[in-house]
Amino acid sequence: MSKEIERLSDPGLPDHVHRKADVDPRAAKKAERQVAILFSLSVIGTLLFVGSYLWIPATTFLFLPAMGSTNAQQLFLGLGLTLATLFIGLGAIHWAKTLMPDNEVIAERHEFRSEEKDRQDFVDTVKTQAAAAGLGRRPLIKRTLGIALGLVSASPLLLLRDLGPLPKKSLEQTSWEKGTRLVTDPGNLPIKASDLEVGAVAQVLPELKSNQERTLNNLAKDAVLLIRIRPEEFELSPERLSWTHEGIIAFSKICTHMGCAVALYEQQTKHLLCPCHQSKFDVPRAAKVIFGPAARPLPQLAITVDSDGYLIAQKPFSEPVGPSFWERSS
Amino acid sequence: MASAGTQKSANALARTTSVDEGRQIFLRGCSSCHGINAEGGDIAPSLIGVGAASVDFQVGTGRMPLADMSQQAARKRPLYNPEQVAALAAYVASLAPGPEIPNQVVASYERDGNTAQGGELFRTNCAMCHNFSGQGGALSQGKYAPSLMGSTPAQIYEAMITGPQSMPVFGDKVISPADKLSIIKWIKAAQNEPNLGGASLGRIGPVTEGLLVWTLGLGLLIGIAVWLATKAR
């Protein structure tokens, strides 16, 4: 190539410049001492580590500027370990840099491809052997082998089948039923409409039947948020309006986006905000999505009061709660 | 020695003078927005029925009077001294019944509250806005839930029963007064939470941890690597 000829010339590896320690025995001795000091500092670090473990009680706190009240055992164990390891490293590198030979060495490199002849031989051999196996000529063998291998390697997947049950309808069901009382979370106390003032919220769950235990699986679908606003502020369809009670509206607390608890209620704007991905729901308009990645409003729970005046569910949720899934129909 | 009767009338008298004084302060400092009779206006809500607790919270934390018409009233140094705040609260309380200043209620939070239960209640009802350790957090459109690190027990209680600004009301039937004391006790514990594992990094989750590992962590190591790769002289 003509370009190559015009290039500047490579001056080659520069001459080795001697370090002080290479020529001056005193400098070498000094470097040796420095390395030894670094290693000794590591020993002090280990002593600090052991001492902190044995003698600093876990309940000792130190007040440090910029850090505040800090646990002393944790701090000194950590600092001890830091010094113990860091100084071994610093010592070793300092040793390598000052006392070990620093002549740069050149090692030759060879192209990875083999000599043309060897490579050609190899390629030819592979071709001949493949031909000897006759895969190209006997497609029946190739295909059946392919199917057999494919099937046998898929079979372990079958063994994973019992990892869990089939979803069936469980993603669409919650514990809410017609007449289930709303109880506070935590506390499990039934609530009356009058317990909530305008501007108030309450985190609620379905009341447990006797001998029933509340599991996290239930909580992940049953959690509901009650919000009370002035009834005239609702902008709801007549059906949805009938699901509210005296200005109290109930929504599933599980975000329709990714299932976080949407409980961040801004009382003045009447918006619900999800702290995970900032989807915003407008409460007076049946939790319509007004910002963020959520695609659906929070499901509304129809509520009313029972004969004792306690808030109850009129009926189960009319749609699945929580994030979307393939089988979800709306 | 004063009898109980005279004590009572003295109290009543003190209250009336306090109401009068509060009304004077109100007319000077608040009425331009909230109206001459606290009936509210275009830019400020009516204060009739908000009660003394609300006044004590809003004025006692310096949020009112408002410094500017920004998104949200920020906590700042109170404009009025405690007596003036009390007078203002007495005046507003005299307009219509409302939540009272819970000084006496909160006095016993140390004795009656339960920290662990308070934490449970806090995480269910408060953490979504104020963060897991009360450091505050973002709301929409530039609004925010403030940090609780400087809040007094009475202010926390008042905020729960009055629902200031964006915050909803947590009535006594939803979170009982006893539970509120537990929440207060937990927040006070969070305010004094020592650093068990070293500098707290703001207690705002993994973001500051990531920043530190890229700056201090990788920075230190690259510095040492540069030293390692330089020839000694």
Add this chain to the structure above:
Amino acid sequence: MSSAEKRAGTVANYVDERTGAAKWLKKNLTKVFPDHWSFMLGEVALYSFIILLLTGVFLTFWFDPSQREVLYQGAYQPLSGIKMSAAYASTLNISFDVRGGLLMRQIHHWAALLFMAAIVAHLMRVFFTGAFRKPREFNWIIGIGLLTLGIVEGFLGYSLPDDLLSGTGIRIAEAIIQAIPVVGSYLSFFAFGGPFPGESFIPRIFTVHVLLLPGIFLALITAHLMLVWYQKHTQYPGPGRTEKNVVGYPLMPVYMAKAGGFFFIVFGVTAFLAAVASINPIWLYGPYTPTQISAGSQPDWYMGWLDGLVRMAPNLESHIFNHTISWNILIPGLIVPGILFTGMALYPFIESWLTNDKREHHLLDRPRNAPNRTALGAMSLAFILVTLLNGGNDLIATHFALSINQITWMSRIGVLVLPPIAFVVTKRLCLSLQRHDRDLVLHGRETGRLQLLPHGEFVEVHEPISEAKAWVLTQHDQPPALEFVTEDEAGVKAPRGALNRLRARMSAATVEQIPRVEGNDLKEIEHH
């Protein structure tokens, strides 16, 4: 010869008599490694991994990977008597009832963050210097595999303690699995052993976190290192450094001391972080329950870009024939990351095809001399940075008095607009640096000294740069734009004509380079 050296000789003899490896060992003990700080980034990742193994084993001695419900009775008072999972309780136990347990937990977590940061920094070094080119494509793919698995492994580790923050993370992961069309709900039920959260997930991911993935890591890291060893390390251009050699220090003793020492340095820095800065204070988060949430719920930094993408996604969802497709989850959660990682893995082949470069490369590129690649890298970084920032939009909002809504919108626009801008700006920057290099070689270095010319003009004295420096600035290749024969003389179309035309057109559009200084240029200057 001292006794220590004699003993070393005896050991070498002993080993050879039993293995016959004398020849092989001699060759490898004197293997040459080039020295450069940026070659240590991969080592930081390797050593963090070893630290993770050491501290991880310690943690398993006490950690109870179970979602069984227990009442906490340990040392941390503010959680006393609270119902929680055994996993969470045992993590508290490690933190407060095992001396040094919190330190080990914190070293483990800091090392994990450092592991990922070092992998990313190492990847950037390899990308921008073109170290992935032939014959190192396999190692690039292994590296991308390690990065991907690192993200998964980190996420699983972050999920194990079953605190409120990690449970929220698992909840979001479950929503992503559930959003996969057709099989989503089934996959989720299989992963969780039933509905979310169930009691199976933590025991299962524990096995994956401590056995399966570390095993794969060990295998991949071994392969990665063996390839580096066998192919010999790349080196930066410099005097005496060619495609045919490698210049550096022998493994024994210099590199052993430096690399071995550096392991202790990495350990020391991680221990220092763990001593002075709290990480993942799970006792403050509280135990996980689906009804609770904290403001500012973020993942660890290496997942932050993913979270940021999800946060900025448009709220699209399709309902077709009674089925739901959640584009708002699929696009940011699976499709975009899938494209990104596939593109990254295939990049060496794409670049080799686009530039029609099939040669071996052992000398690294100076990033400015590969302006298209550098610009593409800057473009990807701009994309990731915008998404990462949006992952912290709530904290940015509170700490800089901004509105979340505005930040989200700025990110939505920025993620589309900034990467192309970054491409153009970086490319211009590279070309102007090339121009600067050319000026340096032609006219020398500005000394800052002024000289008064006889006719009263001041000029700055330029000093010629050293021969070595001039070589570094001019040694690179500047291939011309690609040309392909699309038809032979008889008018027969060459195969893949359309593709080659596209390739040639792209090459012509992006070939712009500032001509490097040639011998002739210098001669001309001397004539003046």
